[in-house]
Amino acid sequence: MKATSFTLEAVDWAPWLEPVAPDTATPAQRAALQASPQAGSAYFRTLANDVDSLAERSPLFHAVMYVPRGLKRAERELATVVTSIVNGCIYCSSVHARRFVELTKQPEIIRALYEQGLDTPLPPRLRAIVDYAAKLTREPAAMTVSDLAPLRAAGMDDLEIHDLTNAVAMFANANRLMQTLGEPVLPDSAAPPAGA
């Protein structure tokens, strides 16, 4: 069954194109899949149909999300959740909301964003991250240097702003792949998610 609302539960993804099958993958496809976060997932096997782009995208994604120093991982995850909410990507928001909660033990922040929307009251630094991520996602051409002021006021240096920008940009990418090559589905055993 198609997943239709934002959730902190795990969600599966069903492709609309045939994924590359493990036993017929070429050596290049196998190598690109091994370098991806989950080699066996239907999503990465679908992307493996165009192997050269997958082989570049997986290390790019890894560098944006996991390279040390700069913006804290939890804050990168939060930015990607906001981007995914704005774009309506239920699958990405589920994965990265759960990562944020693993890192921060603060599910209430995600619940507030899901249930009350992006304007929900937040601590100043998180507020600045949410506003920057939402605007860069929604109307990138309307961004001005004044949009950096709240991030600076919250204590962010250039490297952190750079990392935040790239996390948001990476999910402009991830959401579009995820939303237009397949759809989020509820795991067979899962109850329907609560809330809107």
Add this chain to the structure above:
Amino acid sequence: MPATSPDLLERIIGVTPDSPLGNLRSQRPDIVRHTQSSHEVLLCPADPGGLSLSERALIAACVAEASHHPALTRHYRQLLAERGDPPQTQRLDTILRHVNRVATAPRTAQPAHIDALRAQGLSARDIVALTQIVAFVSYQVRAAIGLALLAEGHAS
């Protein structure tokens, strides 16, 4: 060819490797490298499969334009001018309708849109490549804008 500049994003933003922003980017070498090489494999692949080099440049130009990014639009229009316009066919109409949808309203995508691309002869690889181009330019626009804001902050 425009892609021969050492780094497209730095050229688009108008910064040099030894500027404060260039130094900042050098702290994230894998992002710089794989952003540039993503552009190369998507826009200038050795084997473009069923999605021609002209179609790839046109798709990227349409996404840059729909994202209101003049410098990237110029870059991809230039690439298209070097390659020549693809023939105006129903296939191209179907491709560009889908490109616009993925760029501006990805949540409205349906399996029938994939079927329509297949009916025009696009393979699974071609459809993934098309989607990767739209997704890449959507990434590139936002990365370029964020970097340009940081550069502007340094200049003022």
